[in-house]
Amino acid sequence: MSLDFKPGAFNDFFRNETFREDFTYRNSPAAIQRFPFPFDRDDYMYSVNMEPHVPGRKGSVFEHLLDVDEHYVSEMIDRARVLAEDPLRCQSLPHMTLAGWDTLELVMEAKARDYPQWFSLKKTGDRWHWINRPLGIEQSFTFLDEATLPCGPFEYIMRQTQGDWTLQDERDNTLWMDAGIATSQADWSADFDIGMNFHEWHAPVPLAHEKGIFDRALKFLLKLQHGAPVRRFNWTMTVNPLLDTSPENYPKWGPTKTSLTQGNLGGKQHLRVELQTLYRLPRSNAIAFDIRCYLGKFEELVTMPKWGRRLHRVVRDIHPDLAAYKGFLRNREAMVEWLSHYDDGLPTTPGWWPED
Amino acid sequence: MSGGAKLNVRVAEVVPVNELITRFRFVASDGADLPAFSGGAHTVVEMDDNGTRRLNPYSLMSSPTDRSGYEISVRRDDVGRGGSLFMHQHVTPGMEMTLSYPVNLFALDNRAKKHLMIAGGIGITPFLAQIAQLTHYGGKFELHYSARSKGLGAYMDRLTAAHPGKVHCYFDDQSQQIDLGRLLSMQPIGTHLYVCGPKGMIKWVLTTAEAMGWPRQTLHHEEFTAPGTGKAFTVELAASGKTITVGTTQSLLEAMEAAGVDAPYLCRGGACGQCETTVHKCDGTILHRDHWLTPEEHAAGSKIMPCVSRFEGKTLVIDR
Numbered sequence: 001m002s003l004d005f006k007p008g009a010f011n012d013f014f015r016n017e018t019f020r021e022d023f024t025y026r027n028s029p030a031a032i033q034r035f036p037f038p039f040d041r042d043d044y045m046y047s048v049n050m051e052p053h054v055p056g057r058k059g060s061v062f063e064h065l066l067d068v069d070e071h072y073v074s075e076m077i078d079r080a081r082v083l084a085e086d087p088l089r090c091q092s093l094p095h096m097t098l099a100g101w102d103t104l105e106l107v108m109e110a111k112a113r114d115y116p117q118w119f120s121l122k123k124t125g126d127r128w129h130w131i132n133r134p135l136g137i138e139q140s141f142t143f144l145d146e147a148t149l150p151c152g153p154f155e156y157i158m159r160q161t162q163g164d165w166t167l168q169d170e171r172d173n174t175l176w177m178d179a180g181i182a183t184s185q186a187d188w189s190a191d192f193d194i195g196m197n198f199h200e201w202h203a204p205v206p207l208a209h210e211k212g213i214f215d216r217a218l219k220f221l222l223k224l225q226h227g228a229p230v231r232r233f234n235w236t237m238t239v240n241p242l243l244d245t246s247p248e249n250y251p252k253w254g255p256t257k258t259s260l261t262q263g264n265l266g267g268k269q270h271l272r273v274e275l276q277t278l279y280r281l282p283r284s285n286a287i288a289f290d291i292r293c294y295l296g297k298f299e300e301l302v303t304m305p306k307w308g309r310r311l312h313r314v315v316r317d318i319h320p321d322l323a324a325y326k327g328f329l330r331n332r333e334a335m336v337e338w339l340s341h342y343d344d345g346l347p348t349t350p351g352w353w354p355e356d
Numbered sequence: 357m358s359g360g361a362k363l364n365v366r367v368a369e370v371v372p373v374n375e376l377i378t379r380f381r382f383v384a385s386d387g388a389d390l391p392a393f394s395g396g397a398h399t400v401v402e403m404d405d406n407g408t409r410r411l412n413p414y415s416l417m418s419s420p421t422d423r424s425g426y427e428i429s430v431r432r433d434d435v436g437r438g439g440s441l442f443m444h445q446h447v448t449p450g451m452e453m454t455l456s457y458p459v460n461l462f463a464l465d466n467r468a469k470k471h472l473m474i475a476g477g478i479g480i481t482p483f484l485a486q487i488a489q490l491t492h493y494g495g496k497f498e499l500h501y502s503a504r505s506k507g508l509g510a511y512m513d514r515l516t517a518a519h520p521g522k523v524h525c526y527f528d529d530q531s532q533q534i535d536l537g538r539l540l541s542m543q544p545i546g547t548h549l550y551v552c553g554p555k556g557m558i559k560w561v562l563t564t565a566e567a568m569g570w571p572r573q574t575l576h577h578e579e580f581t582a583p584g585t586g587k588a589f590t591v592e593l594a595a596s597g598k599t600i601t602v603g604t605t606q607s608l609l610e611a612m613e614a615a616g617v618d619a620p621y622l623c624r625g626g627a628c629g630q631c632e633t634t635v636h637k638c639d640g641t642i643l644h645r646d647h648w649l650t651p652e653e654h655a656a657g658s659k660i661m662p663c664v665s666r667f668e669g670k671t672l673v674i675d676r
Contacts, residue, residue, distance in 0.1 A: 095466035227361035282392035
């Protein structure tokens with residue numbers, strides 16, 4: 001399957017931009033205003049920071065179950081390029097096909113309900129008709145019949161959905177990453193992790209094991225119910241607006257960490273925020289994990305005075321093991337210096353909203 | 357609110373199946389589709405029994421592909437706490453009721469090369485949904501189903517007609533018993549074993565399979581414990597600052613709810629772990645009746661599952 005975009009895919013809303021080579025990606029003023037700034041206080045440490053994934057503030061990334069933003073079309077073009085170069089970025093073990101259909105249904109129903117101007121889903125029994133106007137896709141198919149789609153249901157819908165997703169099968173009181181797609185990942189590999197269980201794929205994370213966080217998180221997730229999704233934030237740092245920071249391509253992007261200067265840092269250094277949501281899937285009893293990536297340039301984020309002050313304090317005070325794990329220890333001092341110009345020492349208000 | 361997302365439904369059908377079992381069909385009150393579910397899932401039915409709130413888990417037995425309604429079968433228990441009697445005597449078509457979203461604690465392992473199912477009595481219900489799922493999506497299965505008599509073998513005719521050669525029936529009153537050792541010795545590699553039925557049957561099947569070297573990961577069972585009755589007892593709720601008395605036919609969870617304490621729960625049958633509560637002080641004996649805590653945790657007495665477990669003694673203080 002290839003993405004054959006029709007003319008007109010980009011318009012006043014969807015930006016025509018790149019996440020590689022000339023890196024024309026940026027956030028419009030409206031997108032900065034709604035950026036999911038992940039720090040609700042002036043310091044950071046791991047916690048099981050789960051909350052119900054219910055519709056939130058209008059205009060925010062929480063307004064709808066799935067957020068479709070101005071970067072949608074360009075992100076899908078970038079995903080298609082990554083998959084063309086490396087098809088193993090999207091995999092689904094044979095017993096996960098049903099979970100793939102569950103995921104397809106979740107995405108199509110949510111997008112058609114929340115963005116009727118762009119997406120439409122009509123059902124006549126098991127005959128479904130799907131229209132994705134921004135990507136110029138129109139598809140009739142039979143639900144649960146793989147032969148009626150150009151590729152498997154998981155890959156089909158993932159080529160039209162922002163965020164990396166993994167599907168976890170539940171067995172033996174743990175979760176197994178038995179399907180996944182990763183083209184906008186913070187240095188992890190679905191190809192490497194596929195088939196691993198919850199504790200196996202989290203093994204590299206520092207500090208959290210000692211705190212018993214993964215045992216508690218797993219216990220929580222095993223009780224996740226259909227109809228009651230949950231969400232949390234995670235974050236890291238990325239030089240250049242590169243979605244595909246994969247271990248497979250580390251030689252291509254790792255060296256860019258040495259390219260920062262005080263002069264270019266504000267435009268090149270990005271806070272990479274992951275809005276992670278978890279859904280129990282109905283037919284397969286699997287759990288879908290959506291890792292949605294938002295990139296914000298430092299110079300964009302500091303236009304919100306509260307965020308400038310807070311980002312400076314978080315980066316300055318973070319535990320060095322976390323800075324090393326997140327891959328920015330070598331640039332931390334430079335970031336702190338750049339950010340210090342946006343921290344006047346005034347107190348900040350609790351919560352992450354920019355204006356509160 | 358505790359117990360997760362809820363569904364407002366209307367009773368569409370009440371059908372007597374045999375002298376002990378009645379089937380109920382629920383449809384969404386607003387006429388929409390109900391959520392899809394996976395074979396083996398249960399729902400918790402909320403009942404208002406003349407002011408007493410009863411919440412009982414029942415396996416969904418209808419096809420997971422049918423979103424127009426859910427079906428459960430309820431076996432009447434004349435000496436139980438009253439939930440099944442309420443269903444049999446007071447639930448009629450047209451009644452509005454509340455169900456929990458489906459929760460699955462007895463899911464199929466979709467990697468299995470074959471699913472070997474063993475059912476006893478009303479334990480047939482989750483298998484009806486699982487068989488419908490496998491029939492629709494593909495998957496090899498074999499069912500061995502025993503009942504007290506032909507008359508009490510609910511859905512046997514339907515199953516044997518739809519799946520000739522795959523369903524084997526046994527009747528206690530004809531002294532028929534599953535030849536378990538032989539059956540387990542004949543299964544291909546990659547077979548998963550599922551059992552649902554009376555406590556003794558589950559234990560027999562699991563211990564036999566384990567003794568024959570079946571991998572633990574291939575053995576699946578579902579057992580809901582009715583909360584059971586006992587002597588009344590008093591509990592201090594540390595977090596909410598209340599002291600409550602649990603009646604003889606009431607569970608600790610129900611007593612907390614009656615006192616306005618919003619305690620977490622899902623299955624209400626001692627299986628899911630959601631209501632696990634820390635014990636601050638225990639001067640007496642906790643009567644553990646759940647399948648969630650380990651034997652070591654039961655012995656330690658530092659946790660209790662309020663949905664099914666009780667207490668005898670002087671003082672019990674829990675973190676709720």
